[in-house]
Amino acid sequence: MAKIPVGVLGATGMVGQQYLALLANHPWFEVRYAAASPRSAGKTYRDAAAGRWNAGAGLPQDSVWDLVVKDANDISQAVKAREEGTCAFVFSALEMGKDEIRQLEETYAAAGFPVISNASAHRWTADVPMLIAEVNPGHTDIIPLQQKARRWDRGFIVVKPNCSIQSYTTPVYALIAAGYDVKRIIVSTLQAVSGAGYPGPASLDMLDNVVPYIGGEEEKSEAEPLKILGSIQGNAIVNAERPAVSAHCNRVPVTDGHTACVSLEFGAEKPSLDEVKRIWGDFRALPQELKLPMAPERPIIVREEENRPQPRKDRDADKGMAVSVGRVRPCKVFDLRFVGLSHNTIRGAAGGGILNAELLKHQGYIS
Amino acid sequence: MAKIPVGVLGATGMVGQQYLALLANHPWFEVRYAAASPRSAGKTYRDAAAGRWNAGAGLPQDSVWDLVVKDANDISQAVKAREEGTCAFVFSALEMGKDEIRQLEETYAAAGFPVISNASAHRWTADVPMLIAEVNPGHTDIIPLQQKARRWDRGFIVVKPNCSIQSYTTPVYALIAAGYDVKRIIVSTLQAVSGAGYPGPASLDMLDNVVPYIGGEEEKSEAEPLKILGSIQGNAIVNAERPAVSAHCNRVPVTDGHTACVSLEFGAEKPSLDEVKRIWGDFRALPQELKLPMAPERPIIVREEENRPQPRKDRDADKGMAVSVGRVRPCKVFDLRFVGLSHNTIRGAAGGGILNAELLKHQGYIS
Amino acid sequence: MAKIPVGVLGATGMVGQQYLALLANHPWFEVRYAAASPRSAGKTYRDAAAGRWNAGAGLPQDSVWDLVVKDANDISQAVKAREEGTCAFVFSALEMGKDEIRQLEETYAAAGFPVISNASAHRWTADVPMLIAEVNPGHTDIIPLQQKARRWDRGFIVVKPNCSIQSYTTPVYALIAAGYDVKRIIVSTLQAVSGAGYPGPASLDMLDNVVPYIGGEEEKSEAEPLKILGSIQGNAIVNAERPAVSAHCNRVPVTDGHTACVSLEFGAEKPSLDEVKRIWGDFRALPQELKLPMAPERPIIVREEENRPQPRKDRDADKGMAVSVGRVRPCKVFDLRFVGLSHNTIRGAAGGGILNAELLKHQGYIS
Amino acid sequence: MAKIPVGVLGATGMVGQQYLALLANHPWFEVRYAAASPRSAGKTYRDAAAGRWNAGAGLPQDSVWDLVVKDANDISQAVKAREEGTCAFVFSALEMGKDEIRQLEETYAAAGFPVISNASAHRWTADVPMLIAEVNPGHTDIIPLQQKARRWDRGFIVVKPNCSIQSYTTPVYALIAAGYDVKRIIVSTLQAVSGAGYPGPASLDMLDNVVPYIGGEEEKSEAEPLKILGSIQGNAIVNAERPAVSAHCNRVPVTDGHTACVSLEFGAEKPSLDEVKRIWGDFRALPQELKLPMAPERPIIVREEENRPQPRKDRDADKGMAVSVGRVRPCKVFDLRFVGLSHNTIRGAAGGGILNAELLKHQGYIS
DSSP: OOOEEEEEETTTSHHHHHHHHHHTTOSSEEEEEEEEOTTTTTSBHHHHHGGGOOSTTOOOOHHHHTOBOEETTOHHHHHHHHHTTSOSEEEEOOOSOHHHHHHHHHHHHHTTOEEEEOSSTTTTOTTSOBOOTTTOGGGGGGHHHHHHHHTOSSOEEEEOOOGGGHHHHHHHHHHHHTTOOEEEEEEEEEEOGGGGOSSOSBHHHHTTOOBOOOTTHHHHHHHHHHHHTOEEETTEEEOOOOOEEEEEEEEOSOSSOEEEEEEEEEOSOOOOHHHHHHHHHHOOOHHHHTTOTTOOSSSEEEOOSTTOOOHHHHTTHHHHTSEEEEEEEEOSSSSEEEEEEEOTTIIIIIHHHHHHHHHHHHTTSOO | OOOEEEEEETTTSHHHHHHHHHHTTOSSEEEEEEEEOTTTTTSBHHHHHGGGOOSTTOOOOHHHHTOBOEETTOHHHHHHHHHTTSOSEEEEOOOSOHHHHHHHHHHHHHTTOEEEEOSSTTTTOTTSOBOOTTTOGGGGGGHHHHHHHHTOSSOEEEEOOOGGGHHHHHHHHHHHHTTOOEEEEEEEEEEOGGGGOSSOSBHHHHTTOOBOOOTTHHHHHHHHHHHHTOEEETTEEEOOOOOEEEEEEEEOSOSSOEEEEEEEEEOSOOOOHHHHHHHHHHOOOHHHHTTOTTOOSSSEEEOOSTTOOOHHHHTTHHHHTSEEEEEEEEOSSSSEEEEEEEOTTIIIIIHHHHHHHHHHHHTTSOO | OOOEEEEEETTTSHHHHHHHHHHTTOSSEEEEEEEEOTTTTTSBHHHHHGGGOOSTTOOOOHHHHTOBOEETTOHHHHHHHHHTTSOSEEEEOOOSOHHHHHHHHHHHHHTTOEEEEOSSTTTTOTTSOBOOTTTOGGGGGGHHHHHHHHTOSSOEEEEOOOGGGHHHHHHHHHHHHTTOOEEEEEEEEEEOGGGGOSSOSBHHHHTTOOBOOOTTHHHHHHHHHHHHTOEEETTEEEOOOOOEEEEEEEEOSOSSOEEEEEEEEEOSOOOOHHHHHHHHHHOOOHHHHTTOTTOOSSSEEEOOSTTOOOHHHHTTHHHHTSEEEEEEEEOSSSSEEEEEEEOTTIIIIIHHHHHHHHHHHHTTSOO | OOOEEEEEETTTSHHHHHHHHHHTTOSSEEEEEEEEOTTTTTSBHHHHHGGGOOSTTOOOOHHHHTOBOEETTOHHHHHHHHHTTSOSEEEEOOOSOHHHHHHHHHHHHHTTOEEEEOSSTTTTOTTSOBOOTTTOGGGGGGHHHHHHHHTOSSOEEEEOOOGGGHHHHHHHHHHHHTTOOEEEEEEEEEEOGGGGOSSOSBHHHHTTOOBOOOTTHHHHHHHHHHHHTOEEETTEEEOOOOOEEEEEEEEOSOSSOEEEEEEEEEOSOOOOHHHHHHHHHHOOOHHHHTTOTTOOSSSEEEOOSTTOOOHHHHTTHHHHTSEEEEEEEEOSSSSEEEEEEEOTTIIIIIHHHHHHHHHHHHTTSOO
């Protein structure tokens, strides 16, 4: 089977790099189009990005280094590439102003490109699904409505949520899916510096230090789970009413891997700790059933050691796509406490985007 | 006025070192007796400790380097020192098994030494006060009862609480003292490695990593505030009933300074954010009234910047004795959120112990 | 072809773990025997090691977790295992006193086991080769002499050098092999904490700090290259006379990857910088010719960026087995300056040991 | 005695902040004028700098927070301040292009201001002395020639060298001053991130990593000692011919404190190690004789511990103004090895500049 040619917008940034690294040797997709800012346009990807390559030990397939980077603002280049068979859809890892991203992503969609976005610009657009493939794969049902309302034919936009919520949203969803009402959550996150892109926080702020603030992050961490857990009503995705979330977001001196300390209150019915661990350990969802290439075997890995999960030891679990949970114990104030951990640039960014694309391919939205 | 001669038990350990550094040039006290393990006994303090000196840039007074370290287990040495006028009371920074410490501290007290302890051994002994000088200075009223019950004449034991609770207990107390009922608290701490003593955590566990577990720390963090906020009833200090505390304790790659992210639920009456900040900014207590040498001018410093307090920038505030609070904002689940920070080896250990001793001297228990 | 069953002595330590992780799915060898201290003996490897697992994201093959760990001091266990077909030779990653290791390794060899050692105990035994497979593969010619002198039949001992020298010894050898006389070297190393094993340096010593001393490391760094570059004369390996090496060894807050800053003086004939880079880029040796499974394609990778190599970005190059060099430039005092970097627990420890075993298998010493 | 009013140019940057912190309570100087970029001009210092305050726990005198920051480019403001008695001379901590700084400093000097500069712009101007107060205080003799050649009356420019050389230049000078010929030096530096100003290196480049390159730093480290050790000949300072220096400059994850690993070759006469340590321990220079306020008691502190100096433990020695040396040992290639350490933003920047100003006041150039 010929691979589907894909473009990456914002290909030289940190998340863009991660897309290229993770797509090397992908069985379904092949990166054949890279676009970035005008500053990079016209250079080979090697010249544009080699000096700032930051995506761990992973490297893109060799052919990517020789791609001539295009100007992401110049949609005609992408259209031409599609005609040449090198760009059937795009991953958006754009790093610009929110309004510019919103418009540019719409321009791509209007021009017929499925846009799988990592950006926050469209997360609160009512008919744009915010996907975690294991949690709300059915939200893609809104795509035809999105296309119809905007008179787009093949193009559409889907987004993924912020990296900060991935360490607890899937575990919380698994409990809800098992029939338990999750009423309230208080969560403190300890987030890696790569979550801020490059250059991100100054080393003077992160050596021997912690910064108990990340602009906009707490708001996203509190609101986004509600849309993901919501439902399609008419032409819009309507938020779930629960759980109420209070988030304390901290930046810590860790390269990759976001940790979340969660206190959780159930409704009337409360599972035992063993039941919680059983639910998480057994949790499988559509990506696992479909054996999507990027899907982790087990979306949630339960650690029994008293001092796990830890970023350096657990972030890479199952290709960086699994959420590791541990320290499952009662809460002195609510019902349940646990620690969740996920890789913020893989599960929480590029890997999550690729998994969404795989789901969309399976569902027929991408081909 | 001649200075009161004081001994430090466990003088070569991390907290012991901090005591020596902070007592250099103290106006009331002078270290003239140092005791440690049999391994160090007989050496000069220079030989016993110089190679492991870790208490920042602070150094003990010059005369300390030449003290011959005694065996802390050999109480007769301390008695002899008292007779020679070089040890009127002791700071206990012992590092051994809990049972051994409990017995040894009692032995010192029985031999007539006031024991100001940093250890956890006696924190839950009913007639031993666990002091934060700004919060429960009146708990020293139990000392005569303690002495009577145990037939000790001049000796007694007071302890200080764990370093993990200092970043939130004083702010919480200030709210209670202002008349507000604090019902429940969920707190996540980001604790410095010096809190574990030396050598403490391995660098392989703390570089590019976070460990979401500290043995015994959550239990202490939840229980100790209740004793401190409790009251003397008969021969015992009886716990306060509130607030219920749920603590998530994390070790982070920071040398000094514990950070706490707090969500707090009030009773029926809830102060505004401005009122909270006013209460904290205006808070003064007995150590401030008495102008005790180690007392910070303002026990609670309210930071208005959006990204403070931070360990490296705020831990040394007011000689490391102030608690810095910031990010005062509403909680989406409870009523109030804030971040508290204090220096764990100063406010949370040796500095707090010295302040307790100053209080006891003022109260006439030490002379 | 059936895989050769192999045992790992010191299997629960940091280097032992790395052996197990790197040998998962090895095409020639399969770990079927694990021995460690009496403390671990009798437990499954899972119980003995899971809580201290530290070898990055790599994991041993599943079957290893269920191996019952034996006491490494009890040679009869290994003999029994050989009889049962589960231990044909051993990797020694023992962590005990040097004299004990020396004796124990001899006992294994005397009992007929080829011993591929990571320990320093036998590095200066005259008839024990200290191997870097790309540099002195011919030193294995001494094995029959070693066996004869000691009346061992199948058993023998080979060792690998200290991790600190791997970042510069192969580049220096490549220049010598190209015909240039390397007279003197002054090198400063910036070494990762994993080089000290676990727990290794305290985090209090490595956060916001550098320690300009590693016990015994400078001596090893200066002497070992001379044996490796030496030659077999009679029954002994005789040191090369050059280069003279002066080493400054520093511990830096890096998890993995040793960096070396080298100033090098040539003899009369001095290659140009381009010639140096050509020699390094083209360097291939016996392991590459033989396509040994663990051999890197290119033993030396020349980086042209002005700020490389860097530990986090380059340590994993070619499975962690390549040495990355960069900043090739003239020296103001000697002739040549460069920076070399290699992964200390892979190239510098377990990976190097495995490559040595592959060489020995090819040469017929292991089967 | 009334204090001399002083201005700080570039007052909001990292070095500017350090000047303000170190000048709080200075016995001779008082900061009464602060200038920075047009962006900060017109704001109080509090508003301009509070959010970016980074100079450790030190704080400026209270009155500085209320100073209205002026535009450093607007020389008329400084002239007006002088007339009002609030700016007799200036410390330049400007952060702009080198050419702009060169011109602007000349403009201040031409307007009659002594300029004590931290910038590199004028380091190689032949009649501008590059001062380390303990090494070449006599180079200020060129000031009258500088003034005459440029037709300046009271104004002049002096500079201080780069922070990277301070850890070894004073020790090397002390050996030269004791009569030993120092021929060649190979030095590797491990430099703190604060040396790059704020924001400086990205945390992603400095967590779990080392960067073996700092732009322009090796050139400065090799050349500047020669001017400092040079002599006035006619209207110019002429470089010393020795020692030849080869520098390897590395950025390491340390907040403050530059470490240097030095191999040193003497001429024919070679002191013993004891003699070297004696020379360093006894070294005193003009600032010590004059008891200048910022002068360390001992410019060079010799540490005998095997693992010192270390940045976190030694950078603050004697107010951050002493150079700590240790690991004094023979070199296997040259004659002597040692490790030097100094605080880069104090001894290597603002503290060194203040000491220079104190020297100039003593010499009558500032009043």
